[in-house]
Amino acid sequence: MERGHCDPTCIEGALLDCHFAFIGRSRGVSALSRRLTDSLVSALKPYRPSLPLGELVERVNLIYHRFEAPDYDRRHPELTRQLPPIWQEMVNLASGLLPETGLRVLDFGCGTGFEADLLLQFLPQSSIEVLTCFDPSPEMLDASKERLSKATCPTQFVSVPPWQNGHSVEPYDLLVSNSVLHHLSEPLAHVEALTTVLTPRAVWIAGHEPSRRYFQNRECMKAYAMYMRSYRWRKYLKFANYAAAAGRMRGSDPLVSTAREATAEGIFSRLPATWLVGRLIDFHVAHTPEEAATGRGFEVRELQSALSAGWSLEYLRTYSFMGPIYEGRLPERWRRIAKDLKDRYPLDGANFCSIWRRRGKAQKSGS
Numbered sequence: 001m002e003r004g005h006c007d008p009t010c011i012e013g014a015l016l017d018c019h020f021a022f023i024g025r026s027r028g029v030s031a032l033s034r035r036l037t038d039s040l041v042s043a044l045k046p047y048r049p050s051l052p053l054g055e056l057v058e059r060v061n062l063i064y065h066r067f068e069a070p071d072y073d074r075r076h077p078e079l080t081r082q083l084p085p086i087w088q089e090m091v092n093l094a095s096g097l098l099p100e101t102g103l104r105v106l107d108f109g110c111g112t113g114f115e116a117d118l119l120l121q122f123l124p125q126s127s128i129e130v131l132t133c134f135d136p137s138p139e140m141l142d143a144s145k146e147r148l149s150k151a152t153c154p155t156q157f158v159s160v161p162p163w164q165n166g167h168s169v170e171p172y173d174l175l176v177s178n179s180v181l182h183h184l185s186e187p188l189a190h191v192e193a194l195t196t197v198l199t200p201r202a203v204w205i206a207g208h209e210p211s212r213r214y215f216q217n218r219e220c221m222k223a224y225a226m227y228m229r230s231y232r233w234r235k236y237l238k239f240a241n242y243a244a245a246a247g248r249m250r251g252s253d254p255l256v257s258t259a260r261e262a263t264a265e266g267i268f269s270r271l272p273a274t275w276l277v278g279r280l281i282d283f284h285v286a287h288t289p290e291e292a293a294t295g296r297g298f299e300v301r302e303l304q305s306a307l308s309a310g311w312s313l314e315y316l317r318t319y320s321f322m323g324p325i326y327e328g329r330l331p332e333r334w335r336r337i338a339k340d341l342k343d344r345y346p347l348d349g350a351n352f353c354s355i356w357r358r359r360g361k362a363q364k365s366g367s
């Protein structure tokens with residue numbers, strides 16, 4: 001839900017939540033993720049969760065995406081407007097690293113079929129032996145099935161990860177994901193599990209993940225704070241903001257529904273605050289410098305070093321230089337400011353897309 005969830009109506013509330021309630025000031029740089037989990041666990045205490053943090057993140061995500069699935073594409077215009085050209089560029093680059101025919105593709109966390117749909121637009125379908133779409137949410141999987149119903153290549157839709165399905169899997173040459181890693185409590189463990197079903201020289205196109213570098217860049221933070229100040233009054237003129245607030249009051253906000261459903265299922269013994277449920281769902285998204293200082297959000301150089309034994313980074317592009325505000329909708333002046341930040345700090349956009357390649361020895365010819 002990450003960027004779409006952070007619509008401008010929520011941002012100021014979220015900032016206040018974070019500043020005053022959630023996470024303390026920076027206390028040094030060691031054990032970042034430990035501090036992230038510690039602060040979350042203590043914020044969750046009053047709601048007495050019945051599951052350990054990792055399982056809690058997984059269960060709450062499952063509930064949330066059930067509620068988000070019917071409306072997902074409409075709620076995320078920033079994905080459908082911003083990402084297709086980047087995916088086109090990535091698919092072109094990746095196809096130069098892949099076999100020309102017989103491609104086996106795995107879409108991890110396929111959602112409503114967004115990245116699979118793009119892939120099929122930018123890659124000849126005749127080159128694909130199979131496209132396997134995996135998502136733990138049956139509602140998301142149904143939506144992707146419908147979206148990809150006209151695909152001419154063989155497709156499969158599975159809700160059990162291929163490494164857990166109990167029989168051996170012919171390995172995949174291409175892994176694609178988009179906006180999913182930040183929902184996982186242990187993304188690196190997932191990458192490790194994924195490698196067991198990939199060819200030794202497999203390519204991974206990882207689209208649209210959040211970067212905490214944005215919140216650690218003072219210039220970016222200054223520009224973002226200025227924008228938010230200028231937005232303070234204009235937001236009252238926006239119909240969409242009233243519609244969103246009305247939705248939240250009616251309970252049609254998936255975050256509100258998730259908090260209620262998780263409590264009804266006994267996952268919490270008291271209705272948790274929705275901002276906290278949001279932090280569980282977007283487990284690796286930083287919203288403020290303070291959150292970034294606790295280790296929330298990915299740092300691409302850290303990721304690169306954590307993955308370096310098995311993967312090489314082949315492509316990196318960062319964007320979203322006005323944080324959660326989609327640049328395409330900004331007034332001209334702010335678009336210029338965002339572009340200037342991008343030129344000066346190309347690694348520090350609030351989101352990034354990347355391509356990785358496994359370092360193993362090729363076994364099949366051409367792979």
Ligand SMILES: C[S@@+](CC[C@H](N)C(=O)[O-])C[C@H]1O[C@@H](n2cnc3c(N)ncnc32)[C@H](O)[C@@H]1O
Pocket residue numbers: 001002058061062065079108109110111112113114115134135136137140177178179180183184
């Ligand atoms: C923000 S949506 C992105 C969906 C799609 N990839 C896109 O970009 O439109 C996140 C997706 O990750 C899935 N997800 C959540 N937890 C997951 C997990 N542990 N493993 C795989 N996918 C997961 C959700 O069900 C949801 O479909």
